[in-house]
Amino acid sequence: VAIACHKLGLKVVAVSAAYMNPEPLKAFYAHMDAANIDLKAFSEDFYKQLTGGDLNTVLENLITIKHQTDTWLELTTLIIPGQNDDPDEIRAMSEWIYHELGPETPIHFSAFHPDHKMLNIPQTPLETLVRSRNIALETGLHYVYTGNVYYQPGDTTFCPNCQKPVIERSWYHLSKYDLSADGKCQFCGYS
Numbered sequence: 593v594a595i596a597c598h599k600l601g602l603k604v605v606a607v608s609a610a611y612m613n614p615e616p617l618k619a620f621y622a623h624m625d626a627a628n629i630d631l632k633a634f635s636e637d638f639y640k641q642l643t644g645g646d647l648n649t650v651l652e653n654l655i656t657i658k659h660q661t662d663t664w665l666e667l668t669t670l671i672i673p674g675q676n677d678d679p680d681e682i683r684a685m686s687e688w689i690y691h692e693l694g695p696e697t698p699i700h701f702s703a704f705h706p707d708h709k710m711l712n713i714p715q716t717p718l719e720t721l722v723r724s725r726n727i728a729l730e731t732g733l734h735y736v737y738t739g740n741v742y743y744q745p746g747d748t749t750f751c752p753n754c755q756k757p758v759i760e761r762s763w764y765h766l767s768k769y770d771l772s773a774d775g776k777c778q779f780c781g782y783s
Contacts, residue, residue: 594623606663610653611645621657626664629654631699633669633676634685642675651688658693666698668739671716671724673704682724686731695732695752701725702739718743753782 594604603625610629612620621627631650632643639647658665667689671677689697701724703716721738725746728736738746742763749759756779760768770778777783 598623609643609645610650610657611643612653614653614656617653617656618660621661621663624661624663626666627657628666628668628700629657631667631669631685634681634688635676638676651692655692658697665693666700667693668700668702669724670702670704671720672710673714673716673720675713677716677720677724679723679727682727683731686728686733689728690732695734697733698735698737699728699733700737700739701728701746703741705740716740721746751777751780751782753777754780756780 597604604623606620606624606627608627608629609632631654633639634647636647639645639650654665657663669676669685689699701721703721704713705715706713718741721741722743725736725738734752735749744762747761748757750756751758754777756770756777757768758770758777759766772778775783
């Protein structure tokens with residue numbers, strides 16, 4: 593499908609948990625323009641107990657996607673109260689992203705809503721998402737967002753150099769765009 597889309601001039605985005613064997617992973621992402629990968633937690637116990645997978649495979653695959661393909665990479669972590677919301681875990685995850693994938697790798701911290709087999713867990717408080725976002729920013733990540741909630745700073749892209757808002761969103765509506773045609777901040781020229 594990706595090859596057919598490319599022949600028509602269409603871009604292709606994969607949404608995945610990156611839980612693949614190395615060879616199919618490389619073959620698949622050779623045809624992806626962008627990917628949003630669920631980094632579900634930064635705990636081996638979480639992966640084993642809640643997903644039946646393992647964290648190390650996902651981390652190795654994220655490194656491969658970032659450094660061995662031309663795929664634009666973004667991450668999403670669904671923050672589940674009592675499961676993967678510990679500030680130390682968020683800090684360790686953010687530091688790993690900074691060192692292994694680079695500070696320009698966007699991450700989205702999304703709110704959990706009770707559903708299906710997890711009805712006994714409450715919705716993620718906005719304060720938890722804001723705290724997670726702040727931790728990630730403190731570690732040096734440039735593009736940290738919040739999802740499944742309305743929080744204007746968490747919907748906004750700030751220039752890493754001058755800290756001015758360059759893209760403002762309200763849910764899925766783009767309300768401000770202060771980037772040049774070649775992707776530079778219109779305030780300071782940062783690319």
